[in-house]
Amino acid sequence: MDLSVVFYGTGGSVPTARRATACVLIRAGGARVLIDCGEGAQRQMIASTGLVQVDDILITHFHADHYLGLPGLLKTWDLQERRMPLRIAGPRGLRDLFEALRRIFGKIRYPVELIELEPGEALPGEGFEMRAFPVEHRMRANGYAFVEPDRPGRFDAEAARSLGVSDVRDFGRLQRGDPVAVDGGEVRPEQVMGEARRGRKLVVTGDTAPSEMTSVAAHEAELLVHDGTFTEEESARAAETGHSTARDAATLAREAEVKMLALVHISTRYHVRAVIDEAREAFPNAHAVRDFDLVEIPFPERGDPRLIEGGATERRESPSEGAESPSEVLDAREQE
């Protein structure tokens, strides 16, 4: 399963010319999961990957910079005749918020399911699940972990043959975990199957102070996307406001043994270089990702996560979703 993460918005609570407010996309096989949806999310998509028909939107918490892009995106999908159902999940309070937003986007004609996720609960996907865990902000807030189940080990056909298995149907039985009878006895799956391969894990914290729960959720994750609002000189302020310093995030990344750390929600008061330097002292593979950066996450045995700067603008979802092409996708846009 192809797995990658697109950063649509890496800014803090106020956007800048270069950074939109919070919005991250996980692409897992054919599934598309958006985490947070800051103002302008639809335009960030249109300007890079094209407008993605996401399956799920997970909101970390209900500060406006994390959900203000929802009404516009929901409305645009409707104008474009979306029919695909949408799931929107978030902490308790999501239903109330959605009722308030409904006044803005009006009637939408595709099904929307609202799911309030308590920490510990998970949203099932195809070949993965999105687990909510509690983070420490100034209001109820969830982080989310994309978790892929472990995959069975590799089947060793040579070993099976040398043990006397010759029927390919028996190969299948062994791969599914069943023993197989051969002349003079039995071959058991563990004799011919390699070790189970670890599933991949990605964690997106949203806004949070460094927390033990994040550390647990992110243990050995391929990618940790973490709040990096401050640098150490303002660690007191980070604690007060429920945010993290670059060093906090990097220390947590090291302890959790993640492969890559992507810092987001960086205040423009800092030079990004200083933020990166601080983080890399504790964790060398730390990055202050920017809007439209892309991280590709191969199966662990095939390599490490790879950051492609600006990668989202080079890989449109489809030509018709491109940013500049007049197309039928845009057909409905004059209706408002």
Place this chain on the structure above:
Amino acid sequence: MDLSVVFYGTGGSVPTARRATACVLIRAGGARVLIDCGEGAQRQMIASTGLVQVDDILITHFHADHYLGLPGLLKTWDLQERRMPLRIAGPRGLRDLFEALRRIFGKIRYPVELIELEPGEALPGEGFEMRAFPVEHRMRANGYAFVEPDRPGRFDAEAARSLGVSDVRDFGRLQRGDPVAVDGGEVRPEQVMGEARRGRKLVVTGDTAPSEMTSVAAHEAELLVHDGTFTEEESARAAETGHSTARDAATLAREAEVKMLALVHISTRYHVRAVIDEAREAFPNAHAVRDFDLVEIPFPERGDPRLIEGGATERRESPSEGAESPSEVLDAREQE
């Protein structure tokens, strides 16, 4: 009084990579009046002029692409400790909408005055007024005319002296419209004052079918910013949806004898060249303005309105409002 118009959003109901949804700023002396506030308006400002502390926001109508940027902008001003009062005006229904939006932006600490403007009513400004007039969309909708009063004609000091007026205080009396006694009689103001000079007028229609009321409101305007959603081949659709074709707008501009026509809300289904060509057949000084274009409008006797492409990005309101500078203006942004 310096007068200029900045285009922050020139797109249709769905933004594109190059065009944000509706938002136009009028800068008149020290006053700043925003007309419509589509999603991402705050970021469009930050990316060009810097975040402007506008005095008034006028909403043309309550389709989401014309007001979705309000909550984010109101919230950001609050984070940045705005204290200046804000007036928000719009058609009847504004108060209801604002109540619904309040849930999103929460508590703001500067005074906000809401004004429902019936067609014919005006919002007074310093040295101008903003007049509402009815346009024809699929819901109650106002267009707005910026109207400057006529200015008194020039005082002819030479003529006054030759009529025997020598005291400069008498010059002042004549300029204020009072007669002045001289040896052997009286000098009347009309003997020494030139003709009254016409005030400037700018009209922004918002979304509308071509309408007689627009034509009246825009009569001899320096600049008409008009809906140009369609081209002629879809004139039936324009009528159905309460929009205009480029030719509609240009014909109206010609009949109203405006100086310059700026077409906005252009659907990306068209090549902009085709839209411009269609409009210029009827009205040569027609432009399909783009985001961050600027139009400067001198006093009529000093020249014609001048379109400066991308001009908004070159003229920051102040260095501290710049897009890239870490600064105290941004000090509050990590609080969410």
